[in-house]
Amino acid sequence: MTADVELPDDLEAVREALVEWYEDDHRDFPWRRTDDPYAILVSEVMSQQTQLERVEEAWTAFLDRWPTTAGLAAADRSDVVGFWTGHSLGYNNRAKYLHEAARQVESEYGGEFPERPGELEELMGVGPYTANAVASFAFNEGDAVVDTNVKRVCYRAFNVPDDDAIFEDVANRLMPEGESRTWNNAVMELGGVACTKRPRCDEVGCPWREWCSAYASGDFTAPDVPTQPSFDGSRRQFRGRVIRTLREYDELRLDELGHRVRVDYSPEGTHGREWLEGLLEDLSADGLVTIDTRNGERVARLRR
Known part of the structure:
Protein backbone atom coordinates (compact mmCIF):
# COMPACT_ATOMS: atom_id res chain seq x y z
CA MET A 1 0.00 0.00 0.00
CA THR A 2 1.27 3.46 -0.84
CA ALA A 3 -0.10 6.92 -0.16
CA ASP A 4 0.25 10.28 -1.80
CA VAL A 5 2.40 11.72 0.99
CA GLU A 6 4.24 14.78 -0.25
CA LEU A 7 7.88 14.84 0.79
CA PRO A 8 10.05 17.97 0.50
CA ASP A 9 11.34 18.81 -2.98
CA ASP A 10 14.86 19.16 -1.60
CA LEU A 11 14.91 15.57 -0.33
CA GLU A 12 18.67 15.30 -0.68
CA ALA A 13 19.10 18.25 1.68
CA VAL A 14 16.73 16.55 4.15
CA ARG A 15 18.85 13.40 4.04
CA GLU A 16 22.17 15.21 4.34
CA ALA A 17 20.95 17.28 7.30
CA LEU A 18 19.95 14.17 9.26
CA VAL A 19 23.11 12.19 8.53
CA GLU A 20 25.36 15.13 9.40
CA TRP A 21 23.47 15.65 12.67
CA TYR A 22 23.79 11.96 13.55
CA GLU A 23 27.46 11.67 12.65
CA ASP A 24 28.31 14.84 14.56
CA ASP A 25 26.99 13.52 17.88
CA HIS A 26 24.92 10.48 18.86
CA ARG A 27 24.53 8.03 21.71
CA ASP A 28 27.48 5.66 21.63
CA PHE A 29 25.93 2.26 22.23
CA PRO A 30 28.46 -0.56 21.75
CA TRP A 31 26.32 -2.42 19.21
CA ARG A 32 26.64 0.63 16.96
CA ARG A 33 30.38 -0.01 16.80
CA ASN A 140 23.88 -2.62 5.02
CA GLU A 141 21.34 -4.71 3.11
CA GLY A 142 18.06 -3.72 4.73
CA ASP A 143 15.02 -1.64 3.99
CA ALA A 144 13.98 1.27 6.18
CA VAL A 145 13.54 0.22 9.81
CA VAL A 146 10.18 1.40 11.15
CA ASP A 147 9.72 1.36 14.92
CA THR A 148 7.59 3.57 17.19
CA ASN A 149 10.19 6.34 17.14
CA VAL A 150 10.40 6.36 13.34
CA LYS A 151 6.61 6.44 13.03
CA ARG A 152 6.50 9.43 15.38
CA VAL A 153 9.11 11.27 13.32
CA CYS A 154 7.37 10.62 9.99
CA TYR A 155 3.93 11.45 11.36
CA ARG A 156 5.06 14.79 12.74
CA ALA A 157 7.54 15.88 10.11
CA PHE A 158 5.71 14.89 6.93
CA ASN A 159 2.05 14.38 7.97
CA VAL A 160 2.20 10.63 7.31
CA PRO A 161 -1.15 8.96 8.12
CA ASP A 162 -1.21 6.51 11.01
CA ASP A 163 -1.07 3.38 8.87
CA ASP A 164 1.73 0.80 9.07
CA ALA A 165 1.90 0.18 5.32
CA ILE A 166 2.09 3.90 4.58
CA PHE A 167 4.79 4.39 7.22
CA GLU A 168 6.82 1.63 5.54
CA ASP A 169 6.38 3.21 2.12
CA VAL A 170 7.36 6.72 3.21
CA ALA A 171 10.29 5.53 5.33
CA ASN A 172 11.72 3.69 2.31
CA ARG A 173 11.22 6.73 0.07
CA LEU A 174 13.16 8.82 2.57
CA MET A 175 16.10 6.41 2.87
CA PRO A 176 19.03 6.92 0.47
CA GLU A 177 19.67 3.85 -1.67
CA GLY A 178 22.35 1.57 -0.30
CA GLU A 179 22.68 3.46 3.00
CA SER A 180 20.46 1.45 5.32
CA ARG A 181 23.07 1.09 8.09
CA THR A 182 23.75 4.79 8.64
CA TRP A 183 20.28 6.00 7.71
CA ASN A 184 18.34 3.68 9.99
CA ASN A 185 20.61 4.46 12.92
CA ALA A 186 20.20 8.18 12.23
CA VAL A 187 16.42 8.30 11.92
CA MET A 188 15.97 6.07 14.98
CA GLU A 189 18.30 8.37 16.90
CA LEU A 190 16.22 11.36 15.80
CA GLY A 191 13.11 9.78 17.28
CA GLY A 192 14.97 8.64 20.38
CA VAL A 193 16.54 11.93 21.44
CA ALA A 194 14.86 14.79 19.54
CA CYS A 195 11.37 13.82 18.36
CA THR A 196 10.45 12.18 21.66
CA LYS A 197 6.93 12.10 23.08
CA ARG A 198 7.76 15.47 24.58
CA PRO A 199 9.76 16.99 21.70
CA ARG A 200 13.20 18.54 22.27
CA CYS A 201 13.54 20.19 18.86
CA ASP A 202 15.63 23.22 19.79
CA GLU A 203 17.34 21.65 22.79
CA VAL A 204 19.11 19.02 20.67
CA GLY A 205 19.15 20.95 17.39
CA CYS A 206 16.77 18.75 15.41
CA PRO A 207 18.05 18.84 11.82
CA TRP A 208 14.55 18.65 10.32
CA ARG A 209 13.06 21.77 11.90
CA GLU A 210 13.15 23.58 8.56
CA TRP A 211 10.88 20.98 6.94
CA CYS A 212 8.86 19.72 9.91
CA SER A 213 5.11 20.34 9.85
CA ALA A 214 4.80 19.81 13.61
CA TYR A 215 7.55 22.32 14.37
CA ALA A 216 5.88 24.89 12.14
CA SER A 217 2.39 24.38 13.57
CA GLY A 218 3.23 23.57 17.19
CA ASP A 219 1.01 20.46 16.98
CA PHE A 220 3.13 17.55 18.23
CA THR A 221 0.40 14.95 18.24
CA ALA A 222 1.64 11.50 17.17
CA PRO A 223 0.35 7.92 17.16
CA ASP A 224 1.81 7.31 20.63
CA VAL A 225 1.11 10.83 21.96
CA PRO A 226 -2.34 11.95 23.25
CA THR A 227 -4.32 14.01 20.78
CA GLN A 228 -4.19 17.74 21.29
CA PRO A 229 -7.22 20.04 21.03
CA SER A 230 -8.88 20.39 17.62
CA PHE A 231 -6.42 21.37 14.92
CA ASP A 232 -8.92 22.81 12.41
CA GLY A 233 -9.11 26.55 12.79
CA SER A 234 -6.44 26.65 15.49
CA ARG A 235 -3.39 28.92 15.64
CA ARG A 236 -1.29 25.79 15.10
CA GLN A 237 -3.00 25.25 11.78
CA PHE A 238 -2.38 28.81 10.60
CA ARG A 239 1.22 28.79 11.82
CA GLY A 240 1.74 25.83 9.53
CA ARG A 241 0.05 27.60 6.62
CA VAL A 242 2.26 30.67 7.10
CA ILE A 243 5.41 28.54 7.01
CA ARG A 244 4.30 26.58 3.94
CA THR A 245 3.29 29.78 2.11
CA LEU A 246 6.56 31.56 2.85
CA ARG A 247 8.48 28.47 1.80
CA GLU A 248 6.72 28.72 -1.57
CA TYR A 249 6.94 32.49 -2.08
CA ASP A 250 10.10 33.23 -0.05
CA GLU A 251 8.74 36.57 1.16
CA LEU A 252 5.42 38.40 1.04
CA ARG A 253 3.82 41.64 2.14
CA LEU A 254 1.55 41.04 5.11
CA ASP A 255 -1.72 41.48 3.26
CA GLU A 256 -0.56 39.22 0.43
CA LEU A 257 0.36 36.60 3.00
CA GLY A 258 -2.91 37.01 4.89
CA HIS A 259 -5.03 36.34 1.82
CA ARG A 260 -3.06 33.21 1.10
CA VAL A 261 -3.36 31.67 4.56
CA ARG A 262 -7.09 32.19 5.14
CA VAL A 263 -10.00 32.90 2.82
CA ASP A 264 -11.73 35.25 5.27
CA TYR A 265 -8.68 37.48 5.75
CA SER A 266 -9.60 41.19 5.83
CA PRO A 267 -6.89 43.73 6.78
CA GLU A 268 -9.14 45.56 9.23
CA GLY A 269 -11.29 42.59 10.23
CA THR A 270 -11.24 40.15 13.14
CA HIS A 271 -8.83 37.92 11.26
CA GLY A 272 -6.88 40.74 9.71
CA ARG A 273 -3.56 42.49 10.00
CA GLU A 274 -3.49 42.59 13.80
CA TRP A 275 -4.27 38.85 14.01
CA LEU A 276 -1.61 38.05 11.39
CA GLU A 277 1.05 40.17 13.06
CA GLY A 278 0.42 38.35 16.34
CA LEU A 279 0.90 35.03 14.56
CA LEU A 280 4.10 36.26 12.91
CA GLU A 281 5.47 37.58 16.19
CA ASP A 282 5.04 34.10 17.70
CA LEU A 283 6.86 32.56 14.74
CA SER A 284 9.57 35.20 14.98
CA ALA A 285 10.08 34.44 18.68
CA ASP A 286 10.49 30.77 17.72
CA GLY A 287 13.21 31.73 15.24
CA LEU A 288 11.21 30.73 12.17
CA VAL A 289 10.17 34.02 10.57
CA THR A 290 11.68 37.48 10.10
CA ILE A 291 9.50 40.60 9.76
CA ASP A 292 10.99 43.67 8.06
CA THR A 293 9.69 47.06 6.99
CA ARG A 294 10.36 47.85 3.35
CA ASN A 295 9.12 50.97 1.54
CA GLY A 296 6.73 51.59 4.39
CA GLU A 297 5.21 48.09 4.26
CA ARG A 298 5.72 45.10 6.54
CA VAL A 299 7.25 42.08 4.80
CA ALA A 300 7.50 38.54 6.19
CA ARG A 301 10.03 35.89 5.15
CA LEU A 302 11.43 32.64 6.47
CA ARG A 303 14.53 32.94 8.60
CA ARG A 304 17.47 31.14 7.01
Whole structure:
Protein backbone atom coordinates (compact mmCIF):
# COMPACT_ATOMS: atom_id res chain seq x y z
CA MET A 1 0.00 0.00 0.00
CA THR A 2 1.27 3.46 -0.84
CA ALA A 3 -0.10 6.92 -0.16
CA ASP A 4 0.25 10.28 -1.80
CA VAL A 5 2.40 11.72 0.99
CA GLU A 6 4.24 14.78 -0.25
CA LEU A 7 7.88 14.84 0.79
CA PRO A 8 10.05 17.97 0.50
CA ASP A 9 11.34 18.81 -2.98
CA ASP A 10 14.86 19.16 -1.60
CA LEU A 11 14.91 15.57 -0.33
CA GLU A 12 18.67 15.30 -0.68
CA ALA A 13 19.10 18.25 1.68
CA VAL A 14 16.73 16.55 4.15
CA ARG A 15 18.85 13.40 4.04
CA GLU A 16 22.17 15.21 4.34
CA ALA A 17 20.95 17.28 7.30
CA LEU A 18 19.95 14.17 9.26
CA VAL A 19 23.11 12.19 8.53
CA GLU A 20 25.36 15.13 9.40
CA TRP A 21 23.47 15.65 12.67
CA TYR A 22 23.79 11.96 13.55
CA GLU A 23 27.46 11.67 12.65
CA ASP A 24 28.31 14.84 14.56
CA ASP A 25 26.99 13.52 17.88
CA HIS A 26 24.92 10.48 18.86
CA ARG A 27 24.53 8.03 21.71
CA ASP A 28 27.48 5.66 21.63
CA PHE A 29 25.93 2.26 22.23
CA PRO A 30 28.46 -0.56 21.75
CA TRP A 31 26.32 -2.42 19.21
CA ARG A 32 26.64 0.63 16.96
CA ARG A 33 30.38 -0.01 16.80
CA THR A 34 30.11 -3.51 15.34
CA ASP A 35 28.83 -5.16 12.19
CA ASP A 36 28.77 -8.63 13.75
CA PRO A 37 25.26 -9.95 12.96
CA TYR A 38 25.21 -12.16 16.06
CA ALA A 39 26.03 -9.26 18.39
CA ILE A 40 23.47 -7.08 16.63
CA LEU A 41 20.79 -9.79 16.84
CA VAL A 42 21.40 -10.07 20.59
CA SER A 43 21.05 -6.29 20.98
CA GLU A 44 17.82 -6.23 18.95
CA VAL A 45 16.24 -9.08 20.90
CA MET A 46 17.25 -7.56 24.24
CA SER A 47 16.00 -4.12 23.21
CA GLN A 48 12.42 -5.24 22.62
CA GLN A 49 10.37 -3.28 25.17
CA THR A 50 13.49 -2.57 27.24
CA GLN A 51 15.26 0.80 27.55
CA LEU A 52 18.55 0.86 25.68
CA GLU A 53 20.48 2.18 28.67
CA ARG A 54 19.45 -0.93 30.64
CA VAL A 55 20.35 -3.26 27.78
CA GLU A 56 23.99 -2.19 27.51
CA GLU A 57 25.25 -3.98 30.65
CA ALA A 58 23.30 -7.17 29.88
CA TRP A 59 24.45 -7.20 26.25
CA THR A 60 28.11 -6.95 27.23
CA ALA A 61 27.77 -9.69 29.85
CA PHE A 62 25.90 -11.98 27.46
CA LEU A 63 28.56 -11.69 24.76
CA ASP A 64 31.34 -12.17 27.32
CA ARG A 65 29.71 -15.47 28.27
CA TRP A 66 28.62 -16.60 24.79
CA PRO A 67 30.69 -14.61 22.26
CA THR A 68 29.62 -16.58 19.17
CA THR A 69 26.62 -18.43 17.81
CA ALA A 70 28.60 -21.64 18.26
CA GLY A 71 29.07 -20.89 21.95
CA LEU A 72 25.43 -20.02 22.47
CA ALA A 73 24.21 -23.02 20.49
CA ALA A 74 26.26 -25.34 22.70
CA ALA A 75 24.98 -23.77 25.92
CA ASP A 76 22.35 -25.35 28.12
CA ARG A 77 19.07 -23.59 27.45
CA SER A 78 18.31 -23.30 31.16
CA ASP A 79 21.52 -21.29 31.59
CA VAL A 80 20.47 -18.88 28.83
CA VAL A 81 17.01 -18.43 30.34
CA GLY A 82 18.57 -18.03 33.78
CA PHE A 83 20.80 -15.24 32.47
CA TRP A 84 17.76 -13.54 30.93
CA THR A 85 15.81 -13.70 34.17
CA GLY A 86 18.79 -12.59 36.24
CA HIS A 87 19.14 -9.43 34.15
CA SER A 88 15.40 -8.64 34.28
CA LEU A 89 15.08 -8.69 30.49
CA GLY A 90 11.54 -10.08 30.62
CA TYR A 91 9.71 -12.45 28.29
CA ASN A 92 11.84 -15.57 28.72
CA ASN A 93 10.61 -16.90 25.37
CA ARG A 94 12.96 -14.38 23.73
CA ALA A 95 15.92 -16.14 25.38
CA LYS A 96 14.64 -19.52 24.13
CA TYR A 97 14.19 -18.19 20.59
CA LEU A 98 17.64 -16.59 20.58
CA HIS A 99 19.18 -19.88 21.69
CA GLU A 100 17.31 -21.76 18.96
CA ALA A 101 18.29 -19.16 16.33
CA ALA A 102 21.96 -19.68 17.22
CA ARG A 103 21.50 -23.42 16.72
CA GLN A 104 19.92 -22.78 13.32
CA VAL A 105 22.81 -20.57 12.22
CA GLU A 106 25.23 -23.33 13.16
CA SER A 107 23.28 -26.31 11.80
CA GLU A 108 21.53 -24.83 8.76
CA TYR A 109 23.85 -22.02 7.65
CA GLY A 110 27.29 -23.38 8.54
CA GLY A 111 27.83 -20.73 11.20
CA GLU A 112 27.31 -17.85 8.74
CA PHE A 113 24.33 -15.52 9.11
CA PRO A 114 22.04 -14.99 6.12
CA GLU A 115 22.22 -11.38 4.96
CA ARG A 116 18.81 -10.45 3.53
CA PRO A 117 15.71 -9.69 5.64
CA GLY A 118 13.66 -12.48 4.08
CA GLU A 119 16.35 -15.05 4.85
CA LEU A 120 16.86 -13.78 8.39
CA GLU A 121 13.15 -14.23 9.09
CA GLU A 122 13.73 -17.97 8.82
CA LEU A 123 15.52 -17.84 12.17
CA MET A 124 13.43 -18.70 15.23
CA GLY A 125 11.81 -15.67 16.84
CA VAL A 126 13.07 -13.24 14.19
CA GLY A 127 10.19 -11.21 12.79
CA PRO A 128 10.22 -8.66 9.95
CA TYR A 129 11.41 -5.77 12.10
CA THR A 130 14.32 -7.63 13.70
CA ALA A 131 15.32 -9.24 10.41
CA ASN A 132 15.43 -5.86 8.73
CA ALA A 133 17.41 -4.32 11.58
CA VAL A 134 20.06 -7.06 11.46
CA ALA A 135 20.25 -6.84 7.66
CA SER A 136 20.71 -3.08 7.91
CA PHE A 137 23.15 -2.78 10.78
CA ALA A 138 25.26 -5.86 10.03
CA PHE A 139 25.23 -6.00 6.23
CA ASN A 140 23.88 -2.62 5.02
CA GLU A 141 21.34 -4.71 3.11
CA GLY A 142 18.06 -3.72 4.73
CA ASP A 143 15.02 -1.64 3.99
CA ALA A 144 13.98 1.27 6.18
CA VAL A 145 13.54 0.22 9.81
CA VAL A 146 10.18 1.40 11.15
CA ASP A 147 9.72 1.36 14.92
CA THR A 148 7.59 3.57 17.19
CA ASN A 149 10.19 6.34 17.14
CA VAL A 150 10.40 6.36 13.34
CA LYS A 151 6.61 6.44 13.03
CA ARG A 152 6.50 9.43 15.38
CA VAL A 153 9.11 11.27 13.32
CA CYS A 154 7.37 10.62 9.99
CA TYR A 155 3.93 11.45 11.36
CA ARG A 156 5.06 14.79 12.74
CA ALA A 157 7.54 15.88 10.11
CA PHE A 158 5.71 14.89 6.93
CA ASN A 159 2.05 14.38 7.97
CA VAL A 160 2.20 10.63 7.31
CA PRO A 161 -1.15 8.96 8.12
CA ASP A 162 -1.21 6.51 11.01
CA ASP A 163 -1.07 3.38 8.87
CA ASP A 164 1.73 0.80 9.07
CA ALA A 165 1.90 0.18 5.32
CA ILE A 166 2.09 3.90 4.58
CA PHE A 167 4.79 4.39 7.22
CA GLU A 168 6.82 1.63 5.54
CA ASP A 169 6.38 3.21 2.12
CA VAL A 170 7.36 6.72 3.21
CA ALA A 171 10.29 5.53 5.33
CA ASN A 172 11.72 3.69 2.31
CA ARG A 173 11.22 6.73 0.07
CA LEU A 174 13.16 8.82 2.57
CA MET A 175 16.10 6.41 2.87
CA PRO A 176 19.03 6.92 0.47
CA GLU A 177 19.67 3.85 -1.67
CA GLY A 178 22.35 1.57 -0.30
CA GLU A 179 22.68 3.46 3.00
CA SER A 180 20.46 1.45 5.32
CA ARG A 181 23.07 1.09 8.09
CA THR A 182 23.75 4.79 8.64
CA TRP A 183 20.28 6.00 7.71
CA ASN A 184 18.34 3.68 9.99
CA ASN A 185 20.61 4.46 12.92
CA ALA A 186 20.20 8.18 12.23
CA VAL A 187 16.42 8.30 11.92
CA MET A 188 15.97 6.07 14.98
CA GLU A 189 18.30 8.37 16.90
CA LEU A 190 16.22 11.36 15.80
CA GLY A 191 13.11 9.78 17.28
CA GLY A 192 14.97 8.64 20.38
CA VAL A 193 16.54 11.93 21.44
CA ALA A 194 14.86 14.79 19.54
CA CYS A 195 11.37 13.82 18.36
CA THR A 196 10.45 12.18 21.66
CA LYS A 197 6.93 12.10 23.08
CA ARG A 198 7.76 15.47 24.58
CA PRO A 199 9.76 16.99 21.70
CA ARG A 200 13.20 18.54 22.27
CA CYS A 201 13.54 20.19 18.86
CA ASP A 202 15.63 23.22 19.79
CA GLU A 203 17.34 21.65 22.79
CA VAL A 204 19.11 19.02 20.67
CA GLY A 205 19.15 20.95 17.39
CA CYS A 206 16.77 18.75 15.41
CA PRO A 207 18.05 18.84 11.82
CA TRP A 208 14.55 18.65 10.32
CA ARG A 209 13.06 21.77 11.90
CA GLU A 210 13.15 23.58 8.56
CA TRP A 211 10.88 20.98 6.94
CA CYS A 212 8.86 19.72 9.91
CA SER A 213 5.11 20.34 9.85
CA ALA A 214 4.80 19.81 13.61
CA TYR A 215 7.55 22.32 14.37
CA ALA A 216 5.88 24.89 12.14
CA SER A 217 2.39 24.38 13.57
CA GLY A 218 3.23 23.57 17.19
CA ASP A 219 1.01 20.46 16.98
CA PHE A 220 3.13 17.55 18.23
CA THR A 221 0.40 14.95 18.24
CA ALA A 222 1.64 11.50 17.17
CA PRO A 223 0.35 7.92 17.16
CA ASP A 224 1.81 7.31 20.63
CA VAL A 225 1.11 10.83 21.96
CA PRO A 226 -2.34 11.95 23.25
CA THR A 227 -4.32 14.01 20.78
CA GLN A 228 -4.19 17.74 21.29
CA PRO A 229 -7.22 20.04 21.03
CA SER A 230 -8.88 20.39 17.62
CA PHE A 231 -6.42 21.37 14.92
CA ASP A 232 -8.92 22.81 12.41
CA GLY A 233 -9.11 26.55 12.79
CA SER A 234 -6.44 26.65 15.49
CA ARG A 235 -3.39 28.92 15.64
CA ARG A 236 -1.29 25.79 15.10
CA GLN A 237 -3.00 25.25 11.78
CA PHE A 238 -2.38 28.81 10.60
CA ARG A 239 1.22 28.79 11.82
CA GLY A 240 1.74 25.83 9.53
CA ARG A 241 0.05 27.60 6.62
CA VAL A 242 2.26 30.67 7.10
CA ILE A 243 5.41 28.54 7.01
CA ARG A 244 4.30 26.58 3.94
CA THR A 245 3.29 29.78 2.11
CA LEU A 246 6.56 31.56 2.85
CA ARG A 247 8.48 28.47 1.80
CA GLU A 248 6.72 28.72 -1.57
CA TYR A 249 6.94 32.49 -2.08
CA ASP A 250 10.10 33.23 -0.05
CA GLU A 251 8.74 36.57 1.16
CA LEU A 252 5.42 38.40 1.04
CA ARG A 253 3.82 41.64 2.14
CA LEU A 254 1.55 41.04 5.11
CA ASP A 255 -1.72 41.48 3.26
CA GLU A 256 -0.56 39.22 0.43
CA LEU A 257 0.36 36.60 3.00
CA GLY A 258 -2.91 37.01 4.89
CA HIS A 259 -5.03 36.34 1.82
CA ARG A 260 -3.06 33.21 1.10
CA VAL A 261 -3.36 31.67 4.56
CA ARG A 262 -7.09 32.19 5.14
CA VAL A 263 -10.00 32.90 2.82
CA ASP A 264 -11.73 35.25 5.27
CA TYR A 265 -8.68 37.48 5.75
CA SER A 266 -9.60 41.19 5.83
CA PRO A 267 -6.89 43.73 6.78
CA GLU A 268 -9.14 45.56 9.23
CA GLY A 269 -11.29 42.59 10.23
CA THR A 270 -11.24 40.15 13.14
CA HIS A 271 -8.83 37.92 11.26
CA GLY A 272 -6.88 40.74 9.71
CA ARG A 273 -3.56 42.49 10.00
CA GLU A 274 -3.49 42.59 13.80
CA TRP A 275 -4.27 38.85 14.01
CA LEU A 276 -1.61 38.05 11.39
CA GLU A 277 1.05 40.17 13.06
CA GLY A 278 0.42 38.35 16.34
CA LEU A 279 0.90 35.03 14.56
CA LEU A 280 4.10 36.26 12.91
CA GLU A 281 5.47 37.58 16.19
CA ASP A 282 5.04 34.10 17.70
CA LEU A 283 6.86 32.56 14.74
CA SER A 284 9.57 35.20 14.98
CA ALA A 285 10.08 34.44 18.68
CA ASP A 286 10.49 30.77 17.72
CA GLY A 287 13.21 31.73 15.24
CA LEU A 288 11.21 30.73 12.17
CA VAL A 289 10.17 34.02 10.57
CA THR A 290 11.68 37.48 10.10
CA ILE A 291 9.50 40.60 9.76
CA ASP A 292 10.99 43.67 8.06
CA THR A 293 9.69 47.06 6.99
CA ARG A 294 10.36 47.85 3.35
CA ASN A 295 9.12 50.97 1.54
CA GLY A 296 6.73 51.59 4.39
CA GLU A 297 5.21 48.09 4.26
CA ARG A 298 5.72 45.10 6.54
CA VAL A 299 7.25 42.08 4.80
CA ALA A 300 7.50 38.54 6.19
CA ARG A 301 10.03 35.89 5.15
CA LEU A 302 11.43 32.64 6.47
CA ARG A 303 14.53 32.94 8.60
CA ARG A 304 17.47 31.14 7.01
